[in-house]
Amino acid sequence: MRRAFQALACAALFGLPLTAALAPQPAQAKPAAPAHHYENFRVAIYIAVNSTRQLADKATFDREFERAMRQTHFNKVYLEVYRNHVFATDEEITRIKAWFEEKGVQVSGGITLAAGGEGGQFGTFDYEKPADREECAKAARLAGKHFDEVILDDFFFYASKSDADIAAKGGRSWTQYRLETMRGVARDLVLKPAKEANPKVRMVIKYPNWYEHFQGAGYDLEQESQDFDAIYTGTETRDPVVTDQLLQQYESYEIYRYYSNIRPKDAKGGIGNGGGWVDDNSTLYADRYAEQLWDTLFAKAPEITLFNWRPMSEAKAVQPGNRQAWADLPTTFRWQDMVAGYKAGAPRDGQDPRPGWGRLAGYALETVDKDLGKLGQPIGIASYKPYQSSGEDFLHNYLGTIGIPIELSPKFPVNADVALLTQAAAHDPRIVEEIKGNLVAGKTVFITSGLLSALQGKGIEDILEVRDTGHKVAIHDFLNGYGAGNGESLNDPAHDNPAVLFPEIHFYTNDSWPILRGVANAKGFPILLMNRYSKGILYVLTMPENPGDLYNLPQGLVTEVKKYLQRDFPVRLDSPDHVSLFAYDNGTFVVESFRDQPVTVTLSLLGQGVHLRNLSTDQAVASAAVDAKAADRWKRDGVPARTDFAATVQPHSYQVFKIEK
Incomplete structure (x- = not known):
């Protein structure tokens, strides 16, 4: 009985199937446990098949394991058995798996269903070709044979347009053809052969970071994510300026939240979204990793x-990269401390190569592990991205990078006090009725100008007669205030922001109210437009034509938008762009700066008489003096009172705070 309890506890710690944990085990020597486990998460390293084959040499295994574990204390490896037409052998897999288990490291399998590529483009299988279908099934069967858990790296998409594909597609769109084809491939060529080889195997599909475009390449977040036993998240955002995808920093957080709402933990304890996955590619400075x-x-x-395994274990020193601007500041990631704390191994070929990527990862993980246990469950502004939708690409991540916390879901946020809907929501044929439902219930709904445009002629006129004219206007000046009063400039007198291109939104005066507006050559254009419907309020938020221009808007304008969007939110951030806010249900929150210089921000907390503690320094934060004019406005407009605090965040650093009553 005691042994069964211990087995269950081990299964819970390492994510093992309970059936595997309770199965009779042969007598064997107790494996040596890794020197250290992180308190709030597990760490795994993915081993690509070429490294798998090299590790079959015992001397190579011992040398690389020692360096990898000395730098990052990992609990688990994913041992890849197939990629780009290369298979590991049964004997190699068995041997390496045993060696890792002797070290106390859990071993799961991995397969990458890719077929090479050319000219920098990724190659995928052609699933109309019998040979490719058989190779796919063979890879799944091999992995299932050796492991009780197998993860698919993120190449399980379909980009081929061979003559066979063209003929099979027929009159369907490429999106529809590929979605339907890949659903069948998942069931028949991956799940079926793997489970025939091992009925206990848990198959996990890792979805990559380009989720806005999945459907066009056959990636299915709706059905396929439920067919597999669990999903996994590619949270690599790399550099947001020079890489071709231009993914914003906030996506490393937001995409995991979105996928967790697609596949939450089930009532039976299923893992749902198993974790996040980061690589070292296109890392221009250590802090970005x-x-x-x-x-x-x-x-x-x-x-x-x-x-993957190679940079985590190779005898090569990692470089700090282009971080000279903040190298001498007390940042969260301290390169000098990481180097000074590095424990050298036995010299090889005359000298130790100094810290590698593994130590960089280990230092970063040890740093954040001290803070994660203080945080509750994430909260944010409810937003909606239906399955197979796209529009205003990756806008939620741009919003997160200007300090608006987002909780993205594939389900419409029924009765959410505040809902933010972007153009992607137009994919839902019932979206207008769902918006009405929230408004009739007395809730607040924000829609972007992109969604307004997509819904023209589709019923949105039944709520408000506002339309996108199709004209564009460059706006430099922004004002607050509406009605018969004067406006207050929202421009920053110390910083001359560039003109930003916006769509022109037409409305009827006194039917809708431009709460925030831009002015160009003596003509006004709504930036935030308010319209009352039933017991609720609908806002139209006019977005720049280029979402990256959110970073060029005056801070005063962005802060005013937040005041409406986060009216009753526990914490609100007044800051320049590239400062993000992560909020939690236990009154804690994190402020993280991706900027190259220190930044002072204002933290606006809901309520009067509240207190704030900086958990990163364990210091109380002094509140700002109450603005009498603002207090009068709270009472007049029925706006909840708030208390402001100031904080300074170092470049590429974060601080953790706790709201105290």
Whole structure:
């Protein structure tokens, strides 16, 4: 009985199936446990098949394991058995798996269903070709044979347009053809052969970071995510300026939250969304790699996977990169401390190569592990992205990078006090009726100008007669205030922001009210438009034509938008762009700066008489003096009172706070 209890506890710790934990085990020597486990998450390293084959040499295994474990204390590896037409052998897999288990490391399998590529483009299988279908099934069968858990790396999409594909597609769109084809491939060529080889195997599909475009390549977040036993999240955002995807830093957090709402833990204890996955590609400075790890874990991922074994174990020193601007500041990631704390191994070829990518990861993870236990469950502004939808690409991540916390879901936020709907919501044929439902219930709904445009002629006129004219206007000046009074400039007198291109939104005066507006050559244009419907309020938020221009808007304008969008939110952030807010249901929150210089921000907390503690320094934060004019406005407009605090955040750093009553 005691042994069964211990087995269950071990299963819970490492995410093992309970059936595997309770199965009779042969007598064997007790494996040596890794030297250290992180308290709030597990760490895994993915081993690509070429490294798998090299590790079959015992001397190579011992040398690389020692360096990898000395730098990052990992609990688990994913041992890949197939990629790009390369298979590991049964003997190699068995041997390496045993060696890791002797070290106390859990071993799961991995497969990458990719077929090479050319000219920098990724190659996928052609699933109309019998040979490719058989190779796919063979890879799944091999992995299932050796492991009780197998993860698919993120190449399980379909980009081929061969003559066979063209003929099979027929009159369907490429999106429909690929979605339907890949659903069948998942069931028949991956899940079926793997489970025939091992009925206990748990198959996990890792979804990558380009979720706005999935459906066009056959990635299905709706059905396929439920067919597999669990999902996993690619949280790598890399550099947001020079990489071709231009993914914003906030996505490392937001995408894990979105996928967790697609596949939450089930009532039977299923893992749902198993973790986040980060690589070292396109990392221009050390802190950017650490930020991706931190933001994945701020989203409450239970496991982080480091891709891949080679940089984590190779005898090569990592470089700090282009971080001279903040090298001497007290940042959260301290390069000098990481180097000074590095424990050298036995010299090889005359000298130790100094800290590698593994130590960079280990230092970043040890840093954030001290803070994660203080945080509750993430909260944010309810937003909606239906399955197979796209529009205003990755806008939620731009909003998160200007300090608006987002909780993205594939389900419409029925009766959410505040809902934010972007153009992607137009994919839902019932969206207008759902908006009405929230408004009739007395709730607040924000829609972007992109969604307004997409819904023209589709019933939105029954709520408000506002339309996108199709004209564009460059706006430099922004004002607050509406009605018969004067406006207050929202421009920053110390910083001349560039003109930003907006769509022109037409409305009827006194039917709708431009709460915030732009002015260009003596003509006004609504930036935030208010319209009352039934017992609720509908706002139209006019977005720049280029979402990246959110970073060029005056801070005063962005802060005013937040005041309406986060009217009753526990904490609100008044800051420049590239400062993010992560909020939690236990009164804690994290402020993280992706900027290259220190920044002072204002933290606006809901209520009067509240107190704030900086958990990163364990110091109480002094509140600002109450603005009498603002207090009068609270009473007049029925706006909840708030208390403001100031804080300074170092470059590429975060601080943790707690609201105290």
